[in-house]
Amino acid sequence: MKDAWPLVMIVDDDVSVRESVEALIRFSGWQPRSFESAAAFLAQTPVEGPGCILLDIHLPDDNGLDLQGRIAEQYPELPILFLTGYGDVPMTVRAMKAGAAEFLTKPFDNDVLLDSVERAIETSKRMIGERRELKQIAARYASLSRREREVMHLIVAGLLNKQVGGELGISEITVKAHRGRLMEKMKARSFADLVKMSERLGLDTASRR
CATH class of the missing domain: 1.10.10.10 (Winged helix-like DNA-binding domain superfamily/Winged helix DNA-binding domain)
Structure with missing residues (x-):
């Protein structure tokens, strides 16, 4: 059975974007999982493992920037890459200050997207490794x-x-x-x-x- 990780979660209400990004992610050897809304994403069964989240900044039921905080709490080791059809400097600054890994403007170059995803996945792996190591240190201390x-x-x-x-x-x-x-x-x-x-x-x- 093929490893289910790394997992790339795509949250975008545009079906054409979801399908094209899914195909790109799958072709690159990662596992895509897509959602059309913030509610659908938050309703999924919690997952653990390396990966990242591609998040549209303008969703029908929630603002991506507002959703960012809840995602960070639920998935602290999955970096967020924002996707947007348009953006401005204050929006970008807010997203980056809140911990966003990237802020990509549609239409994005496939190579740029894949490079960003790869960096995010490596960051996710490092964070998971650090968490695992800290748990081991805490157990030794105990x-x-x-x-x-x-x-x-x-x-x-x-x-x-x-x-x-x-x-x-x-x-x-x-x-x-x-x-x-x-x-x-x-x-x-x-x-x-x-x-x-x-x-x-x-x-x-x-x-x-």
Whole structure:
């Protein structure tokens, strides 16, 4: 069975646009899925996987710019590429500030569209990979004991083993033992690696020296 991803979702009320873009997307090896309205798009069963959304800025039941926020919440890892028959600078600025990947004016060049879709899909894959990695880091952090977490918080804040021991009322040797175990559990190859993980988890890494 052919892989259902990457998925390119097309939201446009113009049937001729949907059909032509679908054919182009399918020919390029991606999986198209089209919708004629915002309501139809929002009513679909949630999907997960890499891809992007081609969104017409003027839909019969909703404004694409207003829909953009809801789409971003439902599909944060699917970049939005706006399609429009006409546009102006304020509209483009608003869309880009809200996170749009591209703003393409109809009629668009097929190569330009495909290049934009390819970039968006690569961005989607990267975002999904980062989310997966963050979940793994969070799971490792959850496996730490309370004391290991305390030691981790202090060492990433810049304290030396001796200082950590003073803060926690334990010996430097005990600190080293906790440090070794937490480094192993977190799969941190270096102190810098551990600091990066702490930052991604949103832990306080401000220096306490």
